Amino acid sequence: MQEIDELSVGGSVSLKGPVKFGVVRVSGSLKIEGDAEGEEMRISGSSTIVGSVRAEEIKVAGSMKVSGSIEASELEIAGSLESDGEIRGGDVEIAGSVRAKRITGDEVKVHGSAKAEEIAGSEIEVGKRSKVRGLIVGREVRIGKDAEVQDVIGGEVYIGRGAEARTVEGVEVHVDSGAEVEVLRYVEEAIVHEKASVGRMDKVDKLSRELP
Numbered sequence: 001m002q003e004i005d006e007l008s009v010g011g012s013v014s015l016k017g018p019v020k021f022g023v024v025r026v027s028g029s030l031k032i033e034g035d036a037e038g039e040e041m042r043i044s045g046s047s048t049i050v051g052s053v054r055a056e057e058i059k060v061a062g063s064m065k066v067s068g069s070i071e072a073s074e075l076e077i078a079g080s081l082e083s084d085g086e087i088r089g090g091d092v093e094i095a096g097s098v099r100a101k102r103i104t105g106d107e108v109k110v111h112g113s114a115k116a117e118e119i120a121g122s123e124i125e126v127g128k129r130s131k132v133r134g135l136i137v138g139r140e141v142r143i144g145k146d147a148e149v150q151d152v153i154g155g156e157v158y159i160g161r162g163a164e165a166r167t168v169e170g171v172e173v174h175v176d177s178g179a180e181v182e183v184l185r186y187v188e189e190a191i192v193h194e195k196a197s198v199g200r201m202d203k204v205d206k207l208s209r210e211l212p
Contacts (some may be wrong), residue, residue, distance in 0.1 A: 120212045
């Protein structure tokens, strides 16, 4: 295993993994063939990892492609991130675009676009005009104004003004003015604004799956 305390890439660098690092900063181009593990990774250029990456903190303002999984206590994406595996984090903030098989975190905020089979967490926030493709599952789920999502399962679910959702399932569901929901299922309570549009609403005994 290669061990690197600090690496700053302004040009083009290719490394053979596995790599263990302290701090990696990339403003140029970095390719790692193998797994990478370390403390801090900041990408403002482009990075490709043919393997998995694990770090305390990962910040991407440029572009990052990972063929395996990504694990970080703190993950901030202002650029673009693509992973063929799972993204697992403590706090996950997406202000750019992310594509992955699955995204999980304690707190997940999407203020951009995200595409995954499933996005799961204790608290999930989809910001104003953001787009999410895939299933959202959380204890508390907030869908912001004019956001577009597909399917939501949550304990407390808030669908904001003008937001669009295909199916919403929750213990308590609030649907604001101008929001559009094709199918709504609730366990205890559904509060739907008179100017919201809900195609079908059913009361159910329990959620179709357990919450994270």
